[in-house]
Amino acid sequence: MVEMNDVIDKAEGNGRYQSPHRTPIWVKVLGMIAVVLLLLFVVLMLVGGGEHGPGRHTASTGITENVAFLR
Amino acid sequence: MTMAPRLRKLALTAHIISSVGWLGVVAGFLGLAVVGIISEDAQTVRGVYLVMEPTAWYVLVPLAVASLLTGLVQSLGTPWGLFRHYWVVTKLLINVASTIILLTYMQTFSFMAGVAADPSADVDLVRNMSPVIHATLAMLGSLVATTLSVFKPRGLTRYGWRQQQERPTVSRP
Numbered sequence: 001m002v003e004m005n006d007v008i009d010k011a012e013g014n015g016r017y018q019s020p021h022r023t024p025i026w027v028k029v030l031g032m033i034a035v036v037l038l039l040l041f042v043v044l045m046l047v048g049g050g051e052h053g054p055g056r057h058t059a060s061t062g063i064t065e066n067v068a069f070l071r
Numbered sequence: 072m073t074m075a076p077r078l079r080k081l082a083l084t085a086h087i088i089s090s091v092g093w094l095g096v097v098a099g100f101l102g103l104a105v106v107g108i109i110s111e112d113a114q115t116v117r118g119v120y121l122v123m124e125p126t127a128w129y130v131l132v133p134l135a136v137a138s139l140l141t142g143l144v145q146s147l148g149t150p151w152g153l154f155r156h157y158w159v160v161t162k163l164l165i166n167v168a169s170t171i172i173l174l175t176y177m178q179t180f181s182f183m184a185g186v187a188a189d190p191s192a193d194v195d196l197v198r199n200m201s202p203v204i205h206a207t208l209a210m211l212g213s214l215v216a217t218t219l220s221v222f223k224p225r226g227l228t229r230y231g232w233r234q235q236q237e238r239p240t241v242s243r244p
Binding site: 021023024026027030037 | 227
């Protein structure tokens with residue numbers, strides 16, 4: 001049976017990290033996506049006059065055009 | 072604190088069931104949300120928004136909380152830890168953010184159900200793009216979390232790296 005520590009050692013590259021701590025690229029990519037989503041949210045809040053609650057996507061965004069697009 | 076292997080397996084099973092269950096229910100919500108937009112039948116459209124709120128309260132929220140709690144047990148009860156590996160921290164952030172957004176979004180579910188229940192409201196006013204957008208983002212978050220769980224990409228956090236350096240070479244946690 002594979003032990004949990006063996007799995008962790010494999011995930012860490014079959015041994016210890018000898019080099020100093022470095023942030024992996026995939027973490028940076030996901031971080032950038034999160035920042036973009038956060039900025040998008042802030043922009044939407046500003047456009048909507050600080051409102052992002054119920055009704056945000058109904059009256060102000062023109063649901064009929066969205067319906068036509070999805071159909 | 073490390074759990075015994077049998078208990079660890081049980082905790083992992085509970086975490087997988089709640090997390091993948093959550094992903095499945097979000098997929099169901101996305102399907103419902105699309106039906107609410109494209110359906111020609113007014114009753115179906117109203118039904119979609121009426122059913123979303125109770126389903127979210129009785130299925131989505133419990134699964135989200137269960138996924139978070141079982142995830143915490145799983146990470147704290149195994150050598151993976153909660154803040155040692157980037158993939159675990161990323162999953163935690165996705166889970167916490169999704170749960171907070173979901174709880175905040177319950178207000179929107181209630182609002183949409185109210186509009187759908189109003190017979191004087193036009194069906195095009197009942198239709199709402201919001202669930203499509205939110206369910207899509209929730210799906211993406213869940214898919215990223217699931218992928219991270221399977222692949223467990225390399226990468227120790229600064230805290231994890233420091234801990235590893237302090238750990239004696241022979242003994243293992």
